[in-house]
Amino acid sequence: MDRLVYILLAIFLPPVAVFLKKGIGKDLLINILLCLLFLVPGMVHALWVVTK
Numbered sequence: 001m002d003r004l005v006y007i008l009l010a011i012f013l014p015p016v017a018v019f020l021k022k023g024i025g026k027d028l029l030i031n032i033l034l035c036l037l038f039l040v041p042g043m044v045h046a047l048w049v050v051t052k
Contacts, residue, residue: 006050014039014046021050 009017018031027049035042 003050007047010046010050011043014042017046018049 006017006021009020014035015028015031018028022028031042031045031049034045
């Protein structure tokens with residue numbers, strides 16, 4: 001059940017999903033930068049972090 005919630009968050013709110021999974025760190029910073037550039041790369045990165 002938790003994995004489904006993380007995946008849904010990764011699709012709709014990618015930085016929140018990465019923050020909840022990894023906390024504050026380089027993964028969160030990378031995801032925020034990707035989301036600022038375009039939303040889709042941020043979503044892909046968040047899905048990768050959450051399912052890894």
